[in-house]
Amino acid sequence: MAERDTWPEGVARHILPRSPSTNADALRMAPQLSGPAWILTHDQYQGRGRRGRNWSMPAGNFAASLALRPTGSPGEVALYSFVACLALYDALAAAAGPVARLALKWPNDVLLNGGKVAGILLESQGQGGAVSALAIGIGVNLAEAPPAEPGTAFVPVSLRGETAIGIAPEDFLDLLAPAFAHWESRLKAEGFAPLRQAYLARAARLGETIIARTGTAEWSGRFEGIDDGGALILVSASGRQLIPAADVFF
Numbered sequence: 001m002a003e004r005d006t007w008p009e010g011v012a013r014h015i016l017p018r019s020p021s022t023n024a025d026a027l028r029m030a031p032q033l034s035g036p037a038w039i040l041t042h043d044q045y046q047g048r049g050r051r052g053r054n055w056s057m058p059a060g061n062f063a064a065s066l067a068l069r070p071t072g073s074p075g076e077v078a079l080y081s082f083v084a085c086l087a088l089y090d091a092l093a094a095a096a097g098p099v100a101r102l103a104l105k106w107p108n109d110v111l112l113n114g115g116k117v118a119g120i121l122l123e124s125q126g127q128g129g130a131v132s133a134l135a136i137g138i139g140v141n142l143a144e145a146p147p148a149e150p151g152t153a154f155v156p157v158s159l160r161g162e163t164a165i166g167i168a169p170e171d172f173l174d175l176l177a178p179a180f181a182h183w184e185s186r187l188k189a190e191g192f193a194p195l196r197q198a199y200l201a202r203a204a205r206l207g208e209t210i211i212a213r214t215g216t217a218e219w220s221g222r223f224e225g226i227d228d229g230g231a232l233i234l235v236s237a238s239g240r241q242l243i244p245a246a247d248v249f250f
Contacts, residue, residue, distance in 0.1 A: 007174065008181035012037035015170065019063075020046035023123050023137040026067035030125070030133035033067055040064040040173055044139075060143030061158075062118075062169045066136040066180065075229055077124065077131045081108050082195050082230060083187055084120045084136050087180035089202055092117065092140070094175050096163045103204035105154070106223075106232055106248055110140075111204055115157030117141050138176070142167055192228060200225055205250055210234070212246035219243065 007013070012035065019025050019041035026039050044063040057063050066084075070077045088110050092102055096112075103111045108120035121137040141158040143166065148155050160166050186194055200206060203223075210223045212234060221236030232243040 006178060008036075008178055010035045011177060011181065013173070013177075014039045016041040018043040018045065020044070021137075022063055022065035023121060023135040026065040026135035026137070027123060027125055027133050030067045030069055030135070033069060037067045038064055038173060038177055039067060040169060042169065057139065058141075058144035058146055060169070062138070062140035062142050062172050064138055064169070064173060064176075066138075068134040068136070070131055070134050072131075074124075074126075074129065074131055077134055078122065079187060079192055079195070079230055080134065080136055080184075081120060081122055082192070082199050083180060083183045084108070084122075084138060085110065086183045086195060086198055086202070087176055088118050088120070088138060088140070090179040090182075091172060091175040092159065094179075095167050095172060096159060096165050099163050099165075100159075102202070104199060104202045105204045106226065107230070107245065109154070111154065112157055112159065113162050114154070115145070115162070116152075116154040117157050117159060117162070140172065142169065142172060192230075196226060196228070196230075208250075211249040212243050213249065214246050219246075 014037060022039045022041055022044060041063050044057045085104050085108060089102055089104060093100060101113050105111050109116050110118040118140040123135045124131045125133040141156055143158060143160050145156040145158040145161055183195060205223055208223060212219045212232060219234055219241060221234040224233040224235050227233055227242055234241045234243055
């Protein structure tokens, strides 16, 4: 659609030569923003992943955050993770074309040919149960895959390494920002149901046996889907379980 091919109206764009963390920049800038703003850097040297893991950024890769001042409950704000996942999927598909075998791994990773090509980290600020600022951090291995860290579920891959297609970070942002605006508008207008359906259509290993781990527990069962709040639905011999957050292994 044409509106997804142009930069979204009212959304700012900041390009930084270096940044310790675009999420930290986004949270710092959010209180002064009049609207959403993307912050992209060419050199992120203290990037973070989920559960405090490091996020390494070789040269030519993508590191950016969207700064928002959202409305709604913390649970509603958390659904922006799925907005980001669907937008990332669309942007990578547009960049790579039909040669890319893409899938979404719950809760917030994108797989390319079975390896991890992108990840998402949501961080927020607020008081009294209200979210006043949200940073949606996105890292994509456009040019080079970083070394795999011990204990990670999937080997990192890069877009260029898997498809021989190169794209500059700014050009990738031109694909990502309109895709994000599209899915965000659907969430606001129609609720989570269409995003849930779209996510499950792109989900890796739906209907298959997976393992979900937290720092204190582990579950194994059939990946049945996600519920209306985005929690993982796992069915095992002990019954049906809803898991709000975990690391997933195949």
